[in-house]
Amino acid sequence: MQNKNSNWDNKQFLESSEIAGYFYNVPIMDGMSGSRIVHNGKETINFAGINVLGLQEDKKFIDMFCENARQYGLATGGSRMTQGVCRPHVLLEQKMSQIFASEYTLTFGSGALANLGFVNGMTAFFAFDDNNKIDNRDVVFVLDRDCHWSLWNPVSKLKYGSQVYAFKHNNPESLEQVLSKIKSHKIIVVFETVYSCDGSVAPIAQLLDVCERYGVLSYVDDANGFMIYGTPNRPFYEDYQALSKATFIMVSFSKAIGIEGGAISGPEGFVKSLEILSGTSLFTATMQPPTAATNLEIINYLQDNPQIIDNYLKRCLQLREILIERNFKINSTPSYINSIFIGSDEVAEQVRREFLEMGYCVPVFRYPAIKRNQAVIRLMLNNQHTASDVNGFIIALEKMRSRYNF
Known part of the structure; x- marks a missing residue:
């Protein structure tokens, strides 16, 4: 045999x-x-x-995690669409919407799941019935060539040179050259704020200016910069000020916050639909409730200190x-x-x-x-x-x- x-x-x-x-x-x-x-x-x-920052080792945050675990348990017990969402998630999402002045925020189990879910959702072809359907199979993604695996992997199912393009790393002129050649009404430009391999920081303002000139959507992965940059006394402040012009902002809570989970903030019509279309929200549970609560506590703590x-x-x-x-x-x-x-x-x-x-x-x-x-x-x-x-x-x-x- x-x-x-x-x-x-x-x-x-x-x-x-x-x-x-x-x-x-x-x-x-x-x-x-x-x-x-x-x-x-x-x-x-x-x-x-x-x-x-090492805050995950701080006794007061460990105690808070344990207190929330006793109140909400160790797991959500299912996806938010099947049984509901825990209050810590809602409070964290409201906080993120406040930080980015966004209409809506959706949390995920990790930043990678947020990225994967975003591409899934924005390329969706799905129908509840003949009157309730969506077809975004004609969307075009334009990525910085140094974007993270969690962004390149989900677009790999799309045809390069037709639905997927790349521009030179942190190069607004290259982005403009690419956009000038694309004939589509559905384009999403994707880049990161801080790149983990080389520590480079995107020219956020310039890239978003190009996006605005061409009337395209922008998805900015701020996994490595969230809570680190953005205040006047810190480096790259001017570029971070321009983040308000991004259509979507994704963050990871595993860097400065030091716990786990991710979130996408943006227009309600887009982001709320990801609860169904992303797959990484509908077909899996999100982060643990005590994790969401502790993330929120640490965000508040860092803002106060x-x-x-x-x-x-x-x-x-x-x-x-x-x-x-x-x-x-x-x-x-x-x-x-x-x-x-x-x-x-x-x-x-x-x-x-x-x-x-x-x-x-x-x-x-x-x-x-x-x-x-x-x-x-x-x-x-x-x-x-x-x-x-x-x-x-x-x-x-x-x-x-x-x-x-x-």
């Missing part, structure tokens, strides 16, 4: 990927994820976490200045994300392993996250890292550079 697995290449793919260093046994964490994590009983200084992020950004800039002084090749944009160029994918994997042996969990971005042999160490400082943590990492980084010449 033929082995039922013989026609599948997964095992061979896994084994060869492990040998090449593309895939490895993921370390098991015991305890919280924060500035430090415990891997299989060994404490490691963590530079790979994305909850940059802006010095937390102000001081955090100062620390990030200090780290950047140290890296520049020591002649590391880093991204040109002075955002809170510092990407140290390595180059070779093979070298990058070796660097990751050796850092782990030295007690540092370091995020190495390589293909397929970015182009081949353009690997970087993507640093997002955790606000709970001590000066000793940072100094020790810099010393280890210099030793690694001497060994591998990057």
Whole structure:
């Protein structure tokens, strides 16, 4: 009898990927994820976490999560369209609509589910009956070529050069050139505010000006910038002021807020219809109720205590200045994300392993996250890292550079 697995290449793919260093046994964490994590009983200084302020470790927010868990339980118990929506979700959605001066906000289980659901919903061909139907199969998406996987993946079902186009990264002139050649009445331009691989920040105002000139919709992924930027005393303020001109704004609550979940804010007619059309709202539950409640509490807390992020950004800039002084090749944009160029994918994997042996969990971005042999160490400082943590990492980084010449 033929082995039922013989026609599948997964095992061979896994084994060869492990040998090449593309895939490895993921370390098991015991305890919280924060500035430090415990891997299989060994404490490691963590530079790979994305909850940059470390508020998920704060006792008052843990207590609040537990209080809401006792009131609302650990799960929604179903999708919002089948049994209703919990009050913490409604309050969080109202807060997001207030922040962005939007008509309506819909929350999702994650930022990635929000992105996937948006593309699903905006390309929908669906009918309840002959009188209640929608057909958006003719929509055209124009993406920044460096957009996240969660944006490129759902548009991959559409024909490139017909329904999907790309413009050069953070280049308004390129966007205008692309739009000038498209003959369609349904166009959505998609870009991010802060790009996690290279730390670059979009020229938000210029890109949205182009969108307005061509009368197209805009979808801005603010997963990495939400609550970090946008106030007058912080970098990129002028561009962030222009966010009010975006048709849709998506946020992730896993970065500055440090918990989980995502949301899309925008015109009610569009966003509310995503409850049905996205699929990632109708056919799955959203974030846990205590998660929604804690997200809202942390948003309010950060608004009442802006010095937390102000001081955090100062620390990030200090780290950047140290890296520049020591002649590391880093991204040109002075955002809170510092990407140290390595180059070779093979070298990058070796660097990751050796850092782990030295007690540092370091995020190495390589293909397929970015182009081949353009690997970087993507640093997002955790606000709970001590000066000793940072100094020790810099010393280890210099030793690694001497060994591998990057």
